[in-house]
Amino acid sequence: xxxxxxxxxxxxxxxxxxxxxxxxxxxxxxxxxxxxxxxxxxxxxxxxxxxxxxxxxxxxxxxxxxxxxxxxxxxxxxxxxxxxxxxxxxxxxxxxxxxxxxxxxxxxxxx
Amino acid sequence: xxxxxxxxxxxxxxxxxxxxxxxxxxxxxxxxxxxxxxxxxxxxxxxxxxxxxxxxxxxxxxxxxxxxxxxxxxxxxxxxxxxxxxxxxxxxxxxxxxxxxxxxxxxxxxxxxxxx
Numbered sequence: 001x002x003x004x005x006x007x008x009x010x011x012x013x014x015x016x017x018x019x020x021x022x023x024x025x026x027x028x029x030x031x032x033x034x035x036x037x038x039x040x041x042x043x044x045x046x047x048x049x050x051x052x053x054x055x056x057x058x059x060x061x062x063x064x065x066x067x068x069x070x071x072x073x074x075x076x077x078x079x080x081x082x083x084x085x086x087x088x089x090x091x092x093x094x095x096x097x098x099x100x101x102x103x104x105x106x107x108x109x110x111x
Numbered sequence: 112x113x114x115x116x117x118x119x120x121x122x123x124x125x126x127x128x129x130x131x132x133x134x135x136x137x138x139x140x141x142x143x144x145x146x147x148x149x150x151x152x153x154x155x156x157x158x159x160x161x162x163x164x165x166x167x168x169x170x171x172x173x174x175x176x177x178x179x180x181x182x183x184x185x186x187x188x189x190x191x192x193x194x195x196x197x198x199x200x201x202x203x204x205x206x207x208x209x210x211x212x213x214x215x216x217x218x219x220x221x222x223x224x225x226x227x
Contacts, residue, residue: 036218101153
């Protein structure tokens with residue numbers, strides 16, 4: 001069945017460093033991927049998305065990389081700030097209309 | 112644009128009572144999704160609705176749970192005879208159109224159900 005999983009449940013980085021959050025997915029038919037950020041007590045917030053016909057997309061301080069060969073997705077955050085501390089989820093859209101979410105990675109930023 | 116509005120934000124129920132969670136999608140959005148999130152876990156899909164239609168309820172428990180999205184008014188997630196295992200955060204999301212390119216779901220702030 002469809003599943004999305006993450007390699008690291010918690011990632012601790014120092015302020016100013018770059019962060020890389022990884023995600024593995026299992027459905028090779030998935031054509032669309034999104035990264036969401038969820039702060040404590042809040043709903044998920046859209047960060048960046050990528051379609052399967054791309055392998056890289058950049059936003060403001062964030063970059064998403066897609067490797068379809070190994071079914072791997074990553075989120076890179078440049079110059080990580082304390083406000084980046086949150087749980088990050090990747091999500092994929094496969095054969096159905098719904099998004100399937102991964103377990104999540106908690107990013108902790110230390111001064 | 113008020114975004115996706117969910118209420119109540121917090122709901123406490125005793126075992127056996129009913130819980131009703133409401134979701135008003137973003138203005139112009141006709142697709143509504145409900146997800147459940149247990150503490151320290153990811154979001155699990157429950158149901159996908161369009162106006163007056165349930166499109167996909169594959170994530171809904173077979174008993175006690177129901178959802179609707181009437182022609183007028185908010186979408187309702189209803190849990191009958193709640194049990195402690197129903198305690199979770201329930202998130203609603205909406206989208207404009209599933210196949211209009213990017214299918215970005217906009218989430219509400221969630222409704223946190225506690226069953227005593």
